[in-house]
Amino acid sequence: MSGNNIDGIIAIIEKYRGQPGSLIHALVEIQHENHWLPREVMHQVADALEVPFAQVMQIASFYKAFSLTPKGRHEVHVCTGMTCHLRGAAKLQAKVEELTGLRDGETDAENKFTFETGACLGSCSIGPELIVDGKHYGRMTPEKVEAVLKQYE
């Protein structure tokens, strides 16, 4: 599990040991902590929470919040909710795709960025927006994207 936050993950698993009903809670916390769910971690979750591995996989692969592959250091998100869409999110998305070379859901080879789209984050009044690692950049235009992304290494 090199590169993963092992102590944090173990602490989460221990917190829910023996509680099959807390499967989603455990996976959400691990996802937030580690940004993805490695297979061996899901095996440990299955053992500790006493649920079949198949059920862990069912939950992990069903819900969109879970990632089964490693993510980049920075998560770049373009809101494609309805207001952002009406206010030009598609152009913003195209610009991010052009600058990062990534399509929706992809991570670059250097693990710098993971690019995702999604709806709706509820900041409609300042759409379209770019969100990097949870920080919102409102009233974004394609011209301003490069300057924002440059801040992240």
Added chain:
Amino acid sequence: MPKLQSVAELEKYRAEILAQRDPAKPCIAVCAGAACDGMDSAAVAAAFVTEAGKLGGKIEVRTTGCHGYCEKGPNVVVTPGDICYFEVQPADVPEILAATLKGEVVERLVYKDPNTGAKAVHMHEVPFYKHQTRLLIGDNPKIDPMRIDDYLAVGGYAALVKALTEMKPDQVLDEVKKANLRGRGGGGFPAGSKWETTKNAPEKTKYVIVNGHEGESAAFMDRAMLTGNPHKILEGLIIGAYAIGAQKGFMYTRHDMPLLEKHVRNALAQAKEYGLLGQNILGSGFDFECELHFDVGIFVSGESSALMRSIEGNPPEPRPKYIRTSVSGIWDKPSNLNNVETWANVPQIITKGAEWFTSIGSEKSKGTKLISLSGNVVNSGIVEVPMGTPLRTLVFDIGGGVRDGKTLKAIHFGGAMGGSIPADLIDAPLDFDGMSKLGAPIGAGGLLLMDEDTDMVEIARYLLDFLVNESCGKCAPCREGMPQMLHILTNMTQGKGKPGDLERLEDLAEVTGAASLCALGKTSPDPLKSMFRYFKPEYEARIPGGSGDK
């Protein structure tokens, strides 16, 4: 803080809070709602805290939930007087503080009418606010969501006190039934009847649930309420549990809003500490616990049976509802689920009575409705108006009309499962039944303006694209029907429409709507149906030599 053992202790504590507060002392409320936060209101709040700290406690600073006028964020409101400052930057902070100390106003930061240049200083003069009736969201600028004492100071938990001490559970239920409170999540189903079903279900273990999933695109009022005033929703939930006889509650909300999670967790912990949750609440003998649960990123988990499966720890697949969830829900126990805004209405109904509540609104839709106003509108934000208010008031008086001087083409309600109506229906009143008849049901209350440049075929394609990704895939009509409709619409937007496409779309819309298991599939063709009703020529024009040229 020692646990409050009785109603008398709570009221004594409330009196102490109020005695310590001087209403004449200036207070600066900085909005930290989702939009203001996105415009870095945190930096503004930090500057206020630093600069006000130098003034030796002469001015109080409060970080609050959403004020409503998201378009003009970061928002700052100064009390007394409710002086509104808009688009405030950290550099403006010293000037605002200096003016506030002198009882003056910083003219350059107040509202200016874009057409006449007329200024509006106080909240009740600002056009965006003055046409509203802010019963639910109006407290937001007065409350730091992390402080239960702020909620108590505005009369919070007084409704719970009244219910526990002066009313039997049946009387609480009767009051909500008489108030004709209808579910704010989309269905408009009477909350009282739903409560009664759960109450009368034979099982002893019963649950109550706050649906704060808010997956509807461009609807953002529930999270504004839950983030900005979590105790109001919790108070409504506890009262509901008392009426229904539920021992446990669940708050189900989004996992992707850190501030929301922080505020709700904190509110639950504080309520527990104060003795408003847990065993023997305020010495009444009533026990109630509440747990927080998260949706992990799929739209269908807002559907009630799917949501309950998710709370159990399973994938959120809806089930057929020949037995309602109010009879057999979480772990097959009777489970009453209401939307955030529905629960938020409960305390005021108990405090002020059903008669007062039914005096607001239209004939069959009572009370106020929170509306998320966005799209091509000048003033985007969260709006609260009495039911029955004409859409014109929402769009023009409050919303300020269409952006960039363009013409209004359509009004869209209800997100991806809603509908669009043409601009000439703008005098229709905001009403559950009336809007449904027009083909644009209110849904949760996301209202979008679309300007003259909007391509209605593209919009239908966009909405279906969203739903195709959010379908759980359990039933075939939804899983297979929507992609087929999307395929045709995508071709039409790319200039590849064929004769017969419209007929095929109508066919698919009918079957998908009739045969799908849950509301997601059933209502997925609704936007398309509304467009066929009002904007069909635009669709016909995409069919070369076909039905358009007939």
